[in-house]
Amino acid sequence: xxxxxxxxxxxxxxxxxxxxxxxxxxxxxxxxxxxxxxxxxxxxxxxxxxxxxxxxxxxxxxxxxxxxxxxxxxxxxxxxxxxxxxxxxxxxxxxxxxxxxxxxxxxxxxxxxxxxxxxxxxxxxxxxxxxxxxxxxxxxx
Amino acid sequence: xxxxxxxxxxxxxxxxxxxxxxxxxxxxxxxxxxxxxxxxxxxxxxxxxxxxxxxxxxxxxxxxxxxxxxxxxxxxxxxxxxxxxxxxxxxxxxxxxxxxxxxxxxxxxxxxxxxxxxxxxxxxxxxxxxxxxxxxxxxxxxxxxxxxxxxxxxxxxxxxxxxxxxxxxxxxxxxxxxxxxxxxxxxxxx
Amino acid sequence: xxxxxxxxxxxxxxxxxxxxxxxxxxxxxxxxxxxxxxxxxxxxxxxxxxxxxxxxxxxxxxxxxxxxxxxxxxxxxxxxxxxxxxxxxxxxxxxxxxxxxxxxxxxxxxxxxxxxxxxxxxxxxxxxxxxxxxxx
Numbered sequence: 001x002x003x004x005x006x007x008x009x010x011x012x013x014x015x016x017x018x019x020x021x022x023x024x025x026x027x028x029x030x031x032x033x034x035x036x037x038x039x040x041x042x043x044x045x046x047x048x049x050x051x052x053x054x055x056x057x058x059x060x061x062x063x064x065x066x067x068x069x070x071x072x073x074x075x076x077x078x079x080x081x082x083x084x085x086x087x088x089x090x091x092x093x094x095x096x097x098x099x100x101x102x103x104x105x106x107x108x109x110x111x112x113x114x115x116x117x118x119x120x121x122x123x124x125x126x127x128x129x130x131x132x133x134x135x136x137x138x139x140x141x
Numbered sequence: 142x143x144x145x146x147x148x149x150x151x152x153x154x155x156x157x158x159x160x161x162x163x164x165x166x167x168x169x170x171x172x173x174x175x176x177x178x179x180x181x182x183x184x185x186x187x188x189x190x191x192x193x194x195x196x197x198x199x200x201x202x203x204x205x206x207x208x209x210x211x212x213x214x215x216x217x218x219x220x221x222x223x224x225x226x227x228x229x230x231x232x233x234x235x236x237x238x239x240x241x242x243x244x245x246x247x248x249x250x251x252x253x254x255x256x257x258x259x260x261x262x263x264x265x266x267x268x269x270x271x272x273x274x275x276x277x278x279x280x281x282x283x284x285x286x287x288x289x290x291x292x293x294x295x296x297x298x299x300x301x302x303x304x305x306x307x308x309x310x311x312x313x314x315x316x317x318x319x320x321x322x323x324x325x326x327x328x329x330x331x
Numbered sequence: 332x333x334x335x336x337x338x339x340x341x342x343x344x345x346x347x348x349x350x351x352x353x354x355x356x357x358x359x360x361x362x363x364x365x366x367x368x369x370x371x372x373x374x375x376x377x378x379x380x381x382x383x384x385x386x387x388x389x390x391x392x393x394x395x396x397x398x399x400x401x402x403x404x405x406x407x408x409x410x411x412x413x414x415x416x417x418x419x420x421x422x423x424x425x426x427x428x429x430x431x432x433x434x435x436x437x438x439x440x441x442x443x444x445x446x447x448x449x450x451x452x453x454x455x456x457x458x459x460x461x462x463x464x465x466x467x
Binding site (some may be wrong): 076077078079101102103105106107110111117 | 201202203204205206208209210293294295
Binding site (some may be wrong): 168169171175176264266268269272 | 440452454
């Protein structure tokens with residue numbers, strides 16, 4: 001079981017944080033930009049589709065998986081989208097994503113006065129806290 | 142009614158959990174902020190506007206704290222009515238330490254008033270007559286906070302102070318009007 | 332109520348607040364004289380302040396049938412009261428000063444009050460008058 005990447009999108013669909021683990025090929029800036037756009041578009045449509053076909057009012061989707069990876073998704077009530085990609089054997093990560101939102105994003109980005117509300121997360125503390133948190137999972141690499 | 146009681150409970154327990162600061166520190170900081178603004182702008186209306194703007198900046202961040210700390214799933218807001226109670230019973234309690242009453246709904250259920258007696262920002266403050274007649278709303282920051290916070294959860298509202306004890310009213314009253322719900326933004330392809 | 336003159340003197344020796352009250356039915360025209368005596372007593376207060384650990388200095392000065400009591404705050408603001416003729420017991424004067432001190436602290440906490448400015452708050456005035464009625 002391994003962790004591949006973590007993305008955070010703001011309400012405008014811009015990627016405000018991205019980090020990769022256990023991936024060999026380095027992507028160019030352009031490839032990354034393309035990836036962000038595709039990912040946000042996919043998440044957005046999938047979300048609409050999922051809530052659209054739901055027989056009764058329901059929450060959004062939590063994850064989907066392919067042969068090679070699993071994508072976990074959590075959206076904060078304020079519209080920030082947290083996405084983590086792992087290998088397909090990992091169990092549901094919803095609680096962990098919630099923790100990342102509540103204890104790391106809110107404490108070290110959102111309430112940091114130097115962080116712009118919809119801006120990129122540049123603070124060193126956020127990255128550090130996230131790293132410590134994923135290391136606790138034991139299986140991250 | 143039970144929904145209100147539930148929210149009250151959420152408010153109380155969250156209040157018990159979160160960090161607190163000395164209220165005099167807050168009062169004095171806010172006081173010097175307002176007086177400095179008055180000195181810098183020399184115009185009461187402009188100061189009201191500035192306070193509201195500052196509040197807005199606070200609100201857009203504070204909502205994250207609210208969502209993260211209060212576990213709102215216990216009382217998620219389906220209607221504007223729920224939102225009003227959540228602000229009054231959870232939001233006010235969490236950040237100011239007291240509850241507000243929700244009153245004066247209009248017929249379309251898009252406008253309500255938040256009424257409260259206490260206000261730690263007002264402690265020790267006595268407005269000079271000049272500022273009373275010029276219409277300073279000392280705690281106008283709160284209006285901005287509510288507007289900013291609701292904007293982050295897809296609600297555009299207008300908030301105005303209508304009553305303030307510093308101007309001789311018996312209670313504080315903030316009128317909140319829903320303008321519209323914001324749609325989720327779709328990324329445009331260039 | 333005895334005839335008296337109460338004054339709050341700021342750090343720079345300027346009066347911040349004055350209140351004169353007279354015995355009922357008597358016309359007074361000695362305000363200047365009283366101010367003069369009070370001003371003179373500031374020197375005595377300055378001398379006495381180092382000799383006491385208390386904020387309340389009891390009776391500090393006498394002139395004819397005027398007697399003056401003083402109280403110091405830690406920020407070196409002085410409360411002085413001058414009695415014309417009969418004076419109240421030290422205990423009630425002390426209580427009066429202690430409560431004035433509390434009001435004074437609240438005035439200072441008001442962000443719209445500038446340090447060392449005269450106090451023109453109507454609510455302060457009415458509260459002082461209440462205290463005068465209660466203790467003096």
